[in-house]
Amino acid sequence: MIVRIATEAQYRLDDEAVGELNELDNAAIAACEAGSESSFRSAYDRLVSFVRERGSALPDDELAQSDVILPPPDVSIDEARAEFSGEGLIPG
Numbered sequence: 001m002i003v004r005i006a007t008e009a010q011y012r013l014d015d016e017a018v019g020e021l022n023e024l025d026n027a028a029i030a031a032c033e034a035g036s037e038s039s040f041r042s043a044y045d046r047l048v049s050f051v052r053e054r055g056s057a058l059p060d061d062e063l064a065q066s067d068v069i070l071p072p073p074d075v076s077i078d079e080a081r082a083e084f085s086g087e088g089l090i091p092g
Contacts, residue, residue: 003061006069009057011058025047035077048070048073
């Protein structure tokens with residue numbers, strides 16, 4: 001799976017990481033729905049950190065189609081509400 005963090009880079013995640021990525025996405029969705037800025041910030045920071053740590057950054061000269069595009073790391077809860085809804089960002 002290729003995940004892009006907007007304003008940053010693309011990362012390749014192996015299939016084993018997708019389940020945990022989905023759990024982190026669900027936590028961010030729940031925080032958005034609850035309207036808790038601090039919970040959202042914590043959940044989204046964990047999601048972005050997971051992608052950076054578990055993924056392999058693609059070289060700048062390699063452009064691949066992203067399966068998932070995450071909002072920028074500094075996204076606000078209000079901005080995220082438009083994207084974190086329903087099934088979330090990670091395809092089921």
